[in-house]
Amino acid sequence: MEDKRYIKKRYIFINVIMIGLTLWLLLLPKRDSSTELQADKLLLEIIDDSRFLSTDYVANRIINDDKYILLVDVRSPEEFNTFHLKGAMNIPIDSLLNKDETGEYVWDSYLNTDIYKVIFYSNGSVYSGQAWMLTKRLNFKNNYILKGGLNEWFSTIMLPQKPAANSSESDFAIYEARKGAAIYFGGGTVSVENKSSNSNSNVPVVSKKKKSGAGGGC
Amino acid sequence: MMEDQLGHIEHQKVTNLLPFIGAAAVFLIIIGLIFMNRPTYKYKMSTEEMKDIVLKRDYLFKTAQIFDAIYNKDSIYQFIDLRSAPEYLESHIDGAINISLHEILNPENKKILNQNKKINIIYFNDQSGACSAWMILRQLGYKNIYVLQGGYDFVKPNMIDKYNPMAAGSTDEKPQYNYNEVVNSSAGNSQSTQSENNDESSKVTLKPKKKTSGGGGC
Numbered sequence: 347m348e349d350k351r352y353i354k355k356r357y358i359f360i361n362v363i364m365i366g367l368t369l370w371l372l373l374l375p376k377r378d379s380s381t382e383l384q385a386d387k388l389l390l391e392i393i394d395d396s397r398f399l400s401t402d403y404v405a406n407r408i409i410n411d412d413k414y415i416l417l418v419d420v421r422s423p424e425e426f427n428t429f430h431l432k433g434a435m436n437i438p439i440d441s442l443l444n445k446d447e448t449g450e451y452v453w454d455s456y457l458n459t460d461i462y463k464v465i466f467y468s469n470g471s472v473y474s475g476q477a478w479m480l481t482k483r484l485n486f487k488n489n490y491i492l493k494g495g496l497n498e499w500f501s502t503i504m505l506p507q508k509p510a511a512n513s514s515e516s517d518f519a520i521y522e523a524r525k526g527a528a529i530y531f532g533g534g535t536v537s538v539e540n541k542s543s544n545s546n547s548n549v550p551v552v553s554k555k556k557k558s559g560a561g562g563g564c
Numbered sequence: 565m566m567e568d569q570l571g572h573i574e575h576q577k578v579t580n581l582l583p584f585i586g587a588a589a590v591f592l593i594i595i596g597l598i599f600m601n602r603p604t605y606k607y608k609m610s611t612e613e614m615k616d617i618v619l620k621r622d623y624l625f626k627t628a629q630i631f632d633a634i635y636n637k638d639s640i641y642q643f644i645d646l647r648s649a650p651e652y653l654e655s656h657i658d659g660a661i662n663i664s665l666h667e668i669l670n671p672e673n674k675k676i677l678n679q680n681k682k683i684n685i686i687y688f689n690d691q692s693g694a695c696s697a698w699m700i701l702r703q704l705g706y707k708n709i710y711v712l713q714g715g716y717d718f719v720k721p722n723m724i725d726k727y728n729p730m731a732a733g734s735t736d737e738k739p740q741y742n743y744n745e746v747v748n749s750s751a752g753n754s755q756s757t758q759s760e761n762n763d764e765s766s767k768v769t770l771k772p773k774k775k776t777s778g779g780g781g782c
Binding site for chain 2: 356357359360363364367382384385386388389392393428429439440442443468469470471472473475476479480483484495496497500501504505528529531532
């Protein structure tokens with residue numbers, strides 16, 4: 347009889363400790379946000395330039411009608427409506443992290459996939475970089491930044507500078523590709539929103555470009 | 565009777581051991597918790613809060629204030645150069661401290677980067693890079709950090725080497741082109757009568773080349 351009571355006491359003691367520890371362990375994950383990218387890992391991501399995609403690369407992808415890139419314009423809707431890159435969708439930074447009723451990110455199915463290469467752009471690369479930093483902390487996959495933004499897009503793709511006569515052949519090749527791209531993008535976007543006189547004359551141009559674009563895409 | 569007693573003793577031996585086994589298990593759990601992989605860097609705010617701070621856009625140190633910060637020796641401003649050591653040695657803003665981007669989270673740099681006495685102005689080659697670093701530090705709760713507008717690649721030629729008042733307010737994110745105008749002129753085809761478009765009309769004659777470049781893209 348004596349023994350039994352003694353054992354019971356010890357059991358209760360161990361049980362209390364075990365249950366206490368279990369409750370403590372249960373509470374731990376709440377404090378530890380392990381799904382997020384920690385600051386040191388985030389720093390590693392910004393040390394090199396792998397998050398940037400060049401304007402030439404992106405232009406080439408658009409012309410070749412790549413279905414697996416997703417251009418995301420992080421500027422305001424007004425700026426987006428005035429001008430945006432072909433096929434881009436508008437997600438201003440202030441709505442980037444919006445959540446639905448279930449607490450999921452609204453844009454998750456676009457911005458965090460294995461399928462799409464998401465390319466953020468703004469006028470420069472500061473705001474697009476901020477959008478990238480926010481989604482990167484949330485561990486979104488396949489997110490990139492258009493290097494230099496629309497300003498660089500226009501200085502390289504839309505208004506390419508002819509390389510000096512003594513430049514290498516590859517410089518000239520890039521220049522030729524950019525000139526071609528300038529014509530492609532010149533026809534493609536304008537017809538939507540500009541003067542009727544212009545767009546009328548653009549119509550045949552657009553159709554030609556579409557053909558050549560399809561040819562380029564194999 | 566004898567066997568019963570023996571069984572009872574055996575049973576008691578095991579039950580006597582149980583508290584020690586329990587204690588050992590508790591000890592192991594505590595050891596495990598001590599050596600648990602805990603995040604070294606803890607975010608002090610959620611991504612949503614960071615997004616709101618980003619949208620306030622009050623983190624910029626305007627280029628117009630730069631001379632006060634450099635030449636006023638009592639200035640409360642402290643420049644931090646995030647570029648690599650060789651770049652820093654080649655040239656830097658007077659009085660700047662070099663903390664390369666990959667070293668910003670080192671514990672010994674924390675007392676410089678997170679302080680109340682001075683206001684830190686961090687700069688990188690471009691504003692975007694410094695802004696990314698700022699976002700990491702800000703999310704870790706560092707105070708008094710501002711980002712140099714334009715970055716060193718802008719400030720060096722336009723402010724320090726030769727003062728260019730026209731450039732003072734410029735930022736990476738300011739559109740440098742009237743996008744639609746450029747697109748229009750790139751789309752400008754042979755019917756166009758405007759003199760500006762003469763250059764561009766020569767591009768139109770290059771359409772066949774564009775096709776080849778499109779083909780080369782794949």
